[in-house]
Amino acid sequence: MESPLIQLENITKSFGGVKALKGVSLTIQPGEIHCLAGENGCGKSTLIKVMSGVHTPDHGQIFINGKKYKHLSPLEAIKEGIQVIYQDFSIFPNLTVAENIALGSELSAKRKVVSWPNMRRIAKEALSKINVDLELNEKVENLSVADKQLIAISRALMQKAKLIVMDEPTTALTHKEVDALFKVINGLKQDGISVLFVSHKLEEIFAISERITILRNGSNVISEQAKNMDTEKLVYHMTGRKLQDKYYDVDVKNKVPILRTDKFGLDHSFENVSIEIYPGEIVGLTGLLGSGRTELAESLFGLLPATSGRVFINSKEIKIDSVQKAVKEKIVYVPEDRLTEGLFLEQSIERNIIASTVVSLLTKLKMLNQDKINQSVENWIDKLGVVTHSSKLPVKALSGGNQQKVVLAKWLSSNPNILILNGPTVGVDIGAKEDIHNIIKDLAKDGLGVLLISDDLTELRQNCNRVLVMNKGRISGEVRGRDFNQKTWSELQEA
Amino acid sequence: MYNKFFQTTEFYLIVIISLLFLTIGSQNSAFFSINNMFDLIRSGIVPGIFVVCALIVLVSGGIDVSFPAIAAFSMFTTTTILSEAGFNGPIIVPFLIGGAIGFILGIINAVFIALFKLPTLIVTLGTSSLFSGFLLTFIGSSQISNLPTSMLNFSKMQILKFTDETGIVVGLPISVLVTAGIVILVSLLLKYTMIGRSIYAFGGDPASAERVGFSPVFIQFFVYSFVGMLSGIAGIMHTSMMRNSNPVDLMGSELLIIAAVVLGGTRISGGHGTIKGALLGLLLVITIQNSLILMGIPSYWQRFVIGALILIGTGLTAVQVKKTNAKRKSILT
Amino acid sequence: MLNIPKPNPGPLEPGQRKQLILPILNKDGNLTRLFFIMMFVFILMGSISPSTFLSLDSFISMAYQFPVFGILSIAMMITMVSGGIDLSIVSIANLTSILAAGIMVKFLPPDASLMTSILIIAGAVACSVIMGLLCGLVNGIAVSLIGIPPILVTLGTMQLFMGIAIVITKGQAIVGLPMLFSDIGNGSLGIIPFPLIMFIICIILAYILLNKRAFGLKLQLVGTNPVASKYSGISNSVVLLKTYAFSGLFASIAGLLIIASTNSAKADFGTSYILQTILVAVMGGVNVKGGFGKISGVVMAVLTLQFLSTGLNALHVGNFFKDFIWGIALLLVMVINEVSNRIKEKKLVKQN
Structure with a gap:
């Protein structure tokens, strides 16, 4: 077995006395499509921010590529190849597609002068990696949500990402766009890049992931191969309840619609x-x-x-x-x-x-x-x-x-x-x-x-x-x- | 590409300015004389640098009203030092000193804005009062007219000399080249350097800029110190063009400059704006300022016209923004 | 009334109990600090030049001075609470007072009876105040209905209103106001100068507006989060229209006090007041991002500035030096507020 790309052990984190994470562990292998599932408010976002160095955990250990980090900084996380695509994508609406994709890597390369042909070349290359074609000189504010997401993914790729974390990436996408995104994710896997797919939508979780880790109320409940899971199990672990319980019924006969x-x-x-x-x-x-x-x-x-x-x-x-x-x-x-x-x-x-x-x-x-x-x-x-x-x-x-x-x-x-x-x-x-x-x-x-x-x-x-x-x-x-x-x-x- | 150009603020400004030129010219043929045209350019030399300053700050998402105070401080302090020292050297020295003083004052702005994260308008209102108060109290409040020879010579140097119909020799002062140089330099800086693009990125979305790895503190320090330096240089130009140094000159010009930049399509919310637009905005304002009399309108209408212009210009932009916001991409297919 | 069974809140989690710490953060330390700063300045100035500063004459003269920028500060403050700013207040004050002065000079014959004089002066005052409201409404319409950022609107109207005033007066000052008018303006009730009375009336008015009326609550809510206020059924445009109209109203009152004391009306009087009013507002704890501001803070800041100003006068320093001090004071106050907020937040994080 290969050594894991990232390993979080027994992470706890509280905010203002509220325990957001109560001893969570998570291991991601290179080239693995891992799904982090859980209902809203279960601690998924906090865990992502711990991985990307935004939050320092109160207790617990972080290993990346075998190296132990006590205080992981955002910059160190980026250097280790961890890229997070937040729900707002962190892109610049006033800049062009090419700039949005290439500016980050040009910055990491410590370039002082920007060459527009070079940026366009980088952007083109990044987009072609995920088989997407966008007008490079278009301002991003004129693009659709799905296109903005693709730009964020391309940008992450240009930063030599080893792990791309996608926080609820499908919320604003149509079915077709989701399918296209899944193709992109599978393509990333072929290139040996791991993806942590954060979601609460069952259908998608099964469609894409190889391994599923479920969080509930700040603790991890289970981490299991996707093939060993089914909808019923997943729902049970996410909610802590059996699927079938209660319904709301009402009789509206002889009533006037309000x-x-x-x-x-x-x-x-x-x-x-x-x-x-x-x-x-x-x-x-x-x-x-x-x-x-x-x-x-x-x-x-x-x-x-x-x-x-x-x-x-x-x-x-x-x-x-x-x-x-x-x-x-x-x-x-x-x-x-x-x-x-x-x-x-x-x-x-x-x-x-x-x-x-x-x-x-x-x-x-x-x-x-x-x-x-x-x-x-x-x-x-x-x-x-x-x-x-x-x-x-x-x-x-x-x-x-x-x-x-x-x-x-x-x-x-x-x-x-x-x-x-x-x-x-x-x-x-x-x-x-x-x-x-x-x-x-x-x-x-x-x-x-x-x-x-x-x-x-x-x-x-x-x-x-x-x-x-x-x-x-x-x-x-x-x-x-x-x-x-x-x-x-x-x-x-x-x- | 061409279609897009016709929707830009720059295009509208060119149309308005052309119409204005034609109207004024038809009212008074003296408007199109070389003399008057050179006058227009001359009166734009120092404000030309100021609009560049205001533009950079606005693009970064801030607003700076302290640049005239910095310019006045730099020019008067420099001339005081030089005249007391009996300086007789080359023109580059006053420019270096003025630029350096401006740079330091800009750093003071940056400390409050970048480190303490205070609102830019109020910080620069405060520093503006502080700088000019300090200048007039501790450095001096009466004009200096015995400028160093090199500065006087600089003011006499001209390019493009013409003798017009009436036999008067008119020319453009060489300082126009300094402004042109600064304009070109800053255009290149904003378009082709990492720091230039980072100013746009930071102005567009500060939070994203930080996440991508830009340093907001560095960007703001650069912006305010660089703008301070440019203001210092503008101050020296002003002094040498006027052939004396008056510490109360320039004060109060900030609002009109900002208005010109905003008329040129720069958004006060940051991230958007071009040097081209800002210069066109300035041309519009200067034309109105200089030409009311040519059109037979008493000069006391100036302020009224400019005020109305600001309101109409910003109003049209606001309405446009509202329209584009309302024009969402259709969900229905 | 709906009858909703009370859901069981359950036992308090540790985090929820920790919220007890927040009242300390919530308590307004800025006002207490401001009070001590005010007292400190008073004592400092009193001890530097006791003979000139600590005399009845000096207090009375102060009471003629601060009402003008005090009232202008209230005008500035309410727009800042709404999340905006009003750079046009001084222009409004000048334009409206030029209107009043013009009416008085033009329509009041020198030999008019007392009754006619009072009527015409009252008419002039009324016109001026209505004009103030209208100017404010122009700002309000541009801000709320057209959607131009307040700083640009009032930058424009500052030029526009001053421009109108210059056009009306052709750049000249209007002089020769009726004696009766300046007598009132420079008069006093007992030993309380008339401007001070006006200031107190304005304070009470502003206090009621801000703290006792539904409008004040809405104003603070709009200033805190204009999106949420829209979603709460508050009409942002009505609130902003009223805010700028009130600002114009207060400015016109200040304008009347100015012409009464200087006995002339000029289009470009007192432009340095703008910085001072922002200084007062910020020093008085008005949040520059909008939503919060206390009249008591503004009053203390006005007094502090006046003590400083009078004290500095007693030391025979020039106006330029005062500009220098105002600049430093503004920056210092903001830095202190910012740093103390950061320390508070850090403490809170540590305690948790």
Whole structure:
């Protein structure tokens, strides 16, 4: 047996007292396609950052090419051939394709003068290694997500990578693009380059990996040859639960839809969307990133006012042309990106919670009514179980799950009728995830209509009474929640 | 390729400037006289260096309002030293001293910006006040007119001498070559050197730049010290062209320079901007400044026109950015 | 009301208990530090030149001076809290006061009765304040509706408003304001000078605006994260429009105080105030990235600067030296704030 390329032993790492990694070990062989799997928030990202020298582990050992590192620096990691492709790709939108690919290696070569023909040659060579052809003089800001990713991979190759870590590389890719990416990865393997493929999507994990390591809640559960694993085992190890457990059902007979759209559309984003949501329903909505699902949600919330079709709330037609209008109609939206869209990180929990409802918390003289504010804030902290010692703390001091509860509290305090959630449990630990699911189900049971957008198939199956699939801006299919799985997802996707 | 050119800010500027030239020329034929054209160029010599300074900083994602203060500090300190020493040597010496002083003052900016990570606008507002306050308090506040001979000779040297219709000899001062040299040098630096490209990369995405292996501290130190040095050189040019050294000269020109660079298509958010555009922006501003009188508009309209120009120019850019953002790639196929 | 059963938060994990440390970080050390700096400057200046600095005359004269840049600082501060900046405040102050001065000089006959005088002066003041609001609205529209970065907008309007003022006055100063007007401006209530009264009114107004009204909360939220505020149903453009309009309003009040004390209106008066107001805001703890700022901090910073200025005057140093000191003070304050924040964060990391 060859000596491993990289070996992590018993790594622990905590942040602000929260243990992100509790003694994780991982070994990657040269030329191996290794998959690091686990649900969101299980510690995958932290582990990557330990490998690339961004985080120094509290305890544990790192061996690369047989050499032991106590404090691995990012530069040392790069020198050892470890290249990480982050989800944002770390590329420069204002520079050309050629520069983005070649600049890094030119920099490592300590060149002072850049030769454009030389950079173009390097870039061409790098792209040809992965059999891709891109216009070298194009500015990267004009390219698609898939192309940007290819650029990031090419750049890593030019840095003499021995291991390329890909953090959730398929999130924004279409099926075709994923297939193309897999070809690239297999090509890398032929050249003796290892790939650590980080993902939580079962289908992909089996399609590509030779070995699978699963993390759950900061510990590694199992590391096994892919051929010895199956879906059931994988799900069990990722979630700690058996695949089959609970479903959400609701009877909507004799009810009026709380929200109905008729040939709803937004230029360039989605069209002909006719859906109904009944009180008590939790309707799942899924599809690739860029399928139009987020745009649909944001149109319903008035952020991107629709350009065609009609919307009815309790059979009454309304026009949602602004967020204020949507809120007035009691439609609220928990956005996709909690940190940038959902929260005012530096502000207090209290201010975050009252951000949307402050106008209802005034005295007769239209001044802030601190008593009312305290009462409302305490009430919601209590109801949603936000774990904190004071509502005056900045919200950035909270864990992901508690932060998400604060976002929920902000909107639930406005007493909504329709709740749209976009990836509500991304980056949330398992305990808080279950809390949030329970909160959503309880809200629905009280008569709210919920639209739940998610990538997480288990989440959709277990919490939605039906699931809609979106593809290229159209609703491509619908299925009962309990029947929703990988297979139906793919079928509806292609439909 | 050609289609792209027609969408650039540079193209729009060329159209606007041509229209402006034609309008002014049709109002007053004196506009197209060699004398007036040389006047235009002459008034762009020192600001020409300043726009290069402002451009470099804006591309790196910062904003610098201290370059006039640095220029004034460098020129007045240099001339004070030289005149007290009874200096009689070659012209290169004042340029070296001025450049060196500017370089050091630029380093001071860089310390606050790169090491303490403070916002560039407020740091340079502070240093600008500090530099000019120090200059006027501790070095002197009255003009020096007995400049070293080499500086006076430098101001008299001309290239391209012409005798116009009325028999007056007009010419371009040799300092125009210095500005041209700096412009060419910096263009090459920005396009063909690692540090030049790293300034663009850093301005485009500072976090990515760090991950790829650029050193943000080095980049910012380079940017602010280099710009300081250029400002120092600009100060010496100003002094020798004016044939005296006045410590309160140049102050207050920073905002107009930045406006010219922004009109030239440089984005205040960093990463975008070309020397070509910045120079065209400057040409537009200088033309308006110099030609209002030729068009029969009282000079007190100057500020109003420039203010309106800044608003219209930045407004059009903002609207354009909004449009491109709204014009997402279609998902529907 | 929804009836949601309380989910079991479970036992506190060690990390969550550690959050107790955060209140220390959260507590505003900057204000306390600023208070001590203010007292230090006061005592220093008092001990350097007790006879000139520590006299009633000197305090009264100070009370005529700081209200102008104090009110301008409030104007600057609220735009900085919104995440922007307003470089046009001094131009607005001059333009609006030129309007007021022009109206008074043009429409007030020398032999007018007291009643007419009061009416015309009141009318002039009203016009000036409305003009201030309008100028601010121009800034607000350019920032929020057109989407130009605030620094560029106000750079442009700074030139534009000053340009309009120059065009109106053809570059000349307007002189010969009615006696009654400057009498009010230079008068006092008991021993409290009128400008100080105006400053106090502005402070109270700004305090209510920022801390007691829904607008103030929204302003701080927009300044902290404009994307999140949009997703929270806050209309960013309305908030920004109001912010710049208020900034223009405060600037016009400062402008009226300026013409009352100098008895003339000029298009290019007091351009050095811009740096001073930014200095005050930064010293007063206003976050330059937006979102945070306390009126009490601004007031203390205004007083500190005034003590410094008066103390330096007593030492007969020139204005240039003051510029030098302002520059150093601005940089020093920012460095101290930055370093103390870094130390705090390091401590926090260590404790964990």
